[in-house]
Amino acid sequence: MSDLDIQIPSAFDPFAEANAEDSGAGSKEYVHIRVQQRNGRKSLTTVQGLKKDFSYNKILKDLKKEFCCNGTVVQDPELGQVIQLQGDQRKNVSSFLTQAGIVKKDHIKIHGF
Numbered sequence: 001m002s003d004l005d006i007q008i009p010s011a012f013d014p015f016a017e018a019n020a021e022d023s024g025a026g027s028k029e030y031v032h033i034r035v036q037q038r039n040g041r042k043s044l045t046t047v048q049g050l051k052k053d054f055s056y057n058k059i060l061k062d063l064k065k066e067f068c069c070n071g072t073v074v075q076d077p078e079l080g081q082v083i084q085l086q087g088d089q090r091k092n093v094s095s096f097l098t099q100a101g102i103v104k105k106d107h108i109k110i111h112g113f
Contacts, residue, residue, distance in 0.1 A: 035112035
């Protein structure tokens with residue numbers, strides 16, 4: 001029996017990968033694009049994680065003009081500045097940020113239903 005290698009199953013942590021990403025703060029910065037359901041069919045798109053070097057108001061102005069929607073920049077104590085846009089603009093915002101050269105495509109995470 002000592003010749004056989006016995007493998008003892010260890011507990012599998014499904015969130016180990018997600019926790020590993022969060023623990024390496026600054027190693028890989030992601031821009032998170034989320035959609036939130038409001039009342040009825042109304043929805044809200046939020047963009048967080050852009051570098052502080054950028055002017056959020058200028059980016060918001062271009063996004064509003066490009067997609068014909070309204071929006072605002074909100075100051076959150078935990079997340080910093082967050083851009084909010086009316087409607088489900090996740091794919092539009094993702095393509096806009098990559099074409100403008102603000103963020104690389106592999107640094108964007110799109111969340112939502």
